[in-house]
Each structure stands twice: as C-alpha cells, then as structure tokens.
Amino acid sequence: MDLIKAIDRALRTTLGPAPAALHEPRFVGREWDYVKECIDTGWVSSVGSYVDRLERELAAYTGAWHAVVVANGTVGLQVALEVCGVAQGDEVLVPALSFIATANAVRHCGAIPHFLDSDADTLGLSIPALKVRLQEVGVRKDGGLFNRETGRRIAAIVPMHTFGHPIDMPALMEISASYGVEIVEDGAESLGSMLNGRHCGTFGRLGVLSFNGNKIITTGGGGAILTNDPELARRAKYLTTTAKRPHRWAFVHDEVAYNFRMPNLNAALGCAQLEKIEAFVADKRILTERYAKAFSDVSGVTLFRERKGVRSNYWLQTLLLDRDKAHLRDSILAATNDAGYATRPVWDLLPDQVFYRDSPCGTLDVARDLASRIINLPSSSQLVECKTPV
Numbered sequence: 001m002d003l004i005k006a007i008d009r010a011l012r013t014t015l016g017p018a019p020a021a022l023h024e025p026r027f028v029g030r031e032w033d034y035v036k037e038c039i040d041t042g043w044v045s046s047v048g049s050y051v052d053r054l055e056r057e058l059a060a061y062t063g064a065w066h067a068v069v070v071a072n073g074t075v076g077l078q079v080a081l082e083v084c085g086v087a088q089g090d091e092v093l094v095p096a097l098s099f100i101a102t103a104n105a106v107r108h109c110g111a112i113p114h115f116l117d118s119d120a121d122t123l124g125l126s127i128p129a130l131k132v133r134l135q136e137v138g139v140r141k142d143g144g145l146f147n148r149e150t151g152r153r154i155a156a157i158v159p160m161h162t163f164g165h166p167i168d169m170p171a172l173m174e175i176s177a178s179y180g181v182e183i184v185e186d187g188a189e190s191l192g193s194m195l196n197g198r199h200c201g202t203f204g205r206l207g208v209l210s211f212n213g214n215k216i217i218t219t220g221g222g223g224a225i226l227t228n229d230p231e232l233a234r235r236a237k238y239l240t241t242t243a244k245r246p247h248r249w250a251f252v253h254d255e256v257a258y259n260f261r262m263p264n265l266n267a268a269l270g271c272a273q274l275e276k277i278e279a280f281v282a283d284k285r286i287l288t289e290r291y292a293k294a295f296s297d298v299s300g301v302t303l304f305r306e307r308k309g310v311r312s313n314y315w316l317q318t319l320l321l322d323r324d325k326a327h328l329r330d331s332i333l334a335a336t337n338d339a340g341y342a343t344r345p346v347w348d349l350l351p352d353q354v355f356y357r358d359s360p361c362g363t364l365d366v367a368r369d370l371a372s373r374i375i376n377l378p379s380s381s382q383l384v385e386c387k388t389p390v
C-alpha cells in the first residue's frame with residue numbers, strides 16, 4: 001500500500017494534478033500552414049511535394065541515404081523484409097518482447113517469427129541470447145543460414161529499440177555478418193534516438209519508423225523505410241506504389257504490388273512535426289529528469305535510464321518494479337489510472353498470443369521477468385510545459 005501511495009505522490013509531483021494521458025500528439029509548429037496548403041492546392045492524396053520533401057528531410061535528419069514514406073510502420077516493416085529477401089517459409093528472428101506489429105509484418109511476408117529473449121540493460125533483443133540460440137540451431141549451408149530443427153532458412157533479424165532505447169547495434173552487426181543474415185531494424189519507437197552519434201534505423205540493411213498518433217512525431221498514420229542502398233530504396237518505393245511504370249498516360253504495372261503510399265496531406269503534417277523533433281526529445285529528457293528526482297526516494301522501483309554512449313528519445317518513460325514488488329503491478333496500474341494518470345503495462349510476450357504459440361522460441365527468462373515488472377508512465381513531451389510545480 002505504501003508503494004502505491006509513494007508512486008501516486010511521485011506522479012503528482014512530476015505532472016501536477018491529473019489527468020495525464022500516456023502519450024499525446026503535440027502540434028506547436030507549422031502543421032496548420034502545411035496542411036492548409038494541401039487543401040488549398042488540391043494536393044491531398046497519393047502524390048505531392050510534401051511526400052518528396054518528407055522523404056528528403058527524414059534522410060537528412062537520420063543520416064540515411066534514402067527514405068521512403070509509407071502508409072504506416074507495419075507495412076513499412078513488411079516491405080523492408082520483402083525487399084531484403086524474406087520470403088514464404090523463411091524464419092525471422094524477433095524479440096519476444098515487442099509490439100504485435102513486429103511479428104505480424106514477418107507473417108505478412110509468409111515467414112515465421114522465431115522469438116528470442118531480451119536484455120535487461122536495453123529492454124531490446126538480447127545479444128547473448130541470440131548468440132546462444134544461433135549456436136544451438138544455426139547451421140550455414142548453401143550460402144545461407146538455416147534452423148537445423150525446423151529446416152527453414154533464417155532470413156533476417158529484426159531488433160527493436162524499445163521505448164526509444166537503442167540496443168547494441170555494432171555487436172548485433174558483427175553477429176549478422178558472421179552468420180550471413182540481414183538486419184531490418186524496427187525503429188518505430190526510436191526517431192531521435194542515437195547510438196555513438198548514429199541514428200537508430202540506419203545500422204541495419206533497412207530500418208523502419210512509425211508516425212502513428214502515439215509516436216514521438218505523427219503524420220496521423222504513417223511510416224518510413226530507411227536504407228543506404230539505392231536499389232533497395234527504389235524497389236521499396238516501387239512496390240509500395242503499385243509497381244507502375246512511369247508513363248504519361250498508360251497503366252502498365254510490372255507485378256502484383258501494393259498501395260502503401262503516404263498521402264500528401266499526412267506528409268505535410270509530418271514535415272511540420274519533424275521540424276520539432278529535437279524540441280520534443282529535449283522536453284522528454286527534462287521529463288525524465290523530473291521523474292528521476294521524484295522517484296529517487298521511492299524504494300521498490302527504478303526509473304529506466306539510457307546507457308552510456310546512447311541518446312534515447314525517451315518515447316515512453318519506464319518504471320521497473322523490484323522483483324519482490326512485481327505482484328503489485330496491477331494494483332499500481334489500477335490505482336494510478338483511477339487517479340487519472342494513464343500508466344500501462346508492457347505488451348504481452350508475442351509467443352503468448354494464441355496465433356504465435358507454435359512459433360520457434362528460445363528461452364525467455366529475461367523477457368518474462370521484464371514483462372512482469374514494467375510500468376510505462378505518462379510521457380508526452382508537453383507534460384513539461386504546464387502544470388509542473390517543480
């Protein structure tokens with residue numbers, strides 16, 4: 001009971017009187033101007049100057065050579081996997097502790113997700129667990145990597161930077177190079193996050209961002225594929241725009257492809273939002289400092305902080321309960337939500353979803369432990385603006 005009271009007090013100190021949502025969009029820039037221009041000119045749909053501009057500006061901001069904007073992050077992951085060769089019947093290594101889209105995108109390619117454990121210091125895919133698993137089941141033959149237990153090709157690894165905290169990409173890239181397997185980064189939560197000064201989503205063969213309404217910037221709904229490979233970028237653009245041959249009037253399509261475009265209207269919103277990303281990250285980091293101060297004398301919980309050498313965007317603020325307090329998680333969630341603070345547990349592990357029960361899986365001790373102890377706190381960057389008595 002004392003812990004619940006102490007958490008309520010820390011939230012009140014940091015956020016002021018409730019309510020506070022988990023994560024709300026914030027429009028403080030040129031959103032109205034850009035969106036209005038689309039409406040005034042009639043360029044609201046699948047092509048337009050804001051689509052090209054957002055692609056250019058995302059590439060410039062992240063340091064990726066190419067960016068292709070798409071309808072959402074999930075289809076971005078699907079197409080990124082597809083263009084790097086993931087096909088029907090392949091296996092793809094993904095963290096068990098992730099949002100459902102990471103695994104669904106693999107299934108949308110006809111491939112099977114293979115779930116791995118997490119690291120407690122990053123909350124992301126465990127590098128040691130990956131090494132152990134590949135030693136157990138990985139076998140190199142015919143120029144590829146195969147799972148000796150299922151006979152399937154292991155075509156890719158999809159690390160995810162949980163709540164904006166980058167995982168150790170150089171270590172992962174070493175493993176991927178030695179086993180000859182591609183990396184597609186699920187960077188949906190990590191726009192603005194860096195590792196050794198390099199942006200998340202630019203380490204793998206391809207990386208994917210999301211601009212859903214709850215992410216650090218939003219286009220309403222949307223996503224982007226990042227890559228340094230011009231051929232993969234061209235292919236991703238082509239596949240997401242119906243594989244239509246450029247022609248002044250003819251409708252010639254080369255293959256069955258997708259309409260996964262981001263409309264110009266959404267891209268316009270995105271251009272205005274991207275102008276504010278550094279301000280959003282700065283405010284989120286101030287919010288982290290305030291939470292850290294408020295929770296510093298609450299025993300039984302730890303605020304999750306970034307590691308040395310990384311800059312997290314702190315998309316979602318994360319409280320870790322001590323193991324002997326994990327049984328209080330749902331009471332804490334109930335009490336804080338009753339008080340108007342939108343706290344949330346982390347996702348259920350992906351292999352616990354009924355439709356992924358039969359997927360291959362490594363040991364998941366750390367992921368299970370983390371999932372039982374994580375509580376996300378209200379995290380909108382605008383929470384530092386008002387209310388605060390600090």
Ligand SMILES: *Cc1c(COP(=O)(O)O)cnc(C)c1O
Pocket residue numbers: 072073074075098099101102160186188189210211212222223
């Ligand atoms: C949000 C999110 C996605 C998918 O994004 P949508 O744009 O909502 O399709 C994928 N992976 C993770 C980890 C996410 O948080």
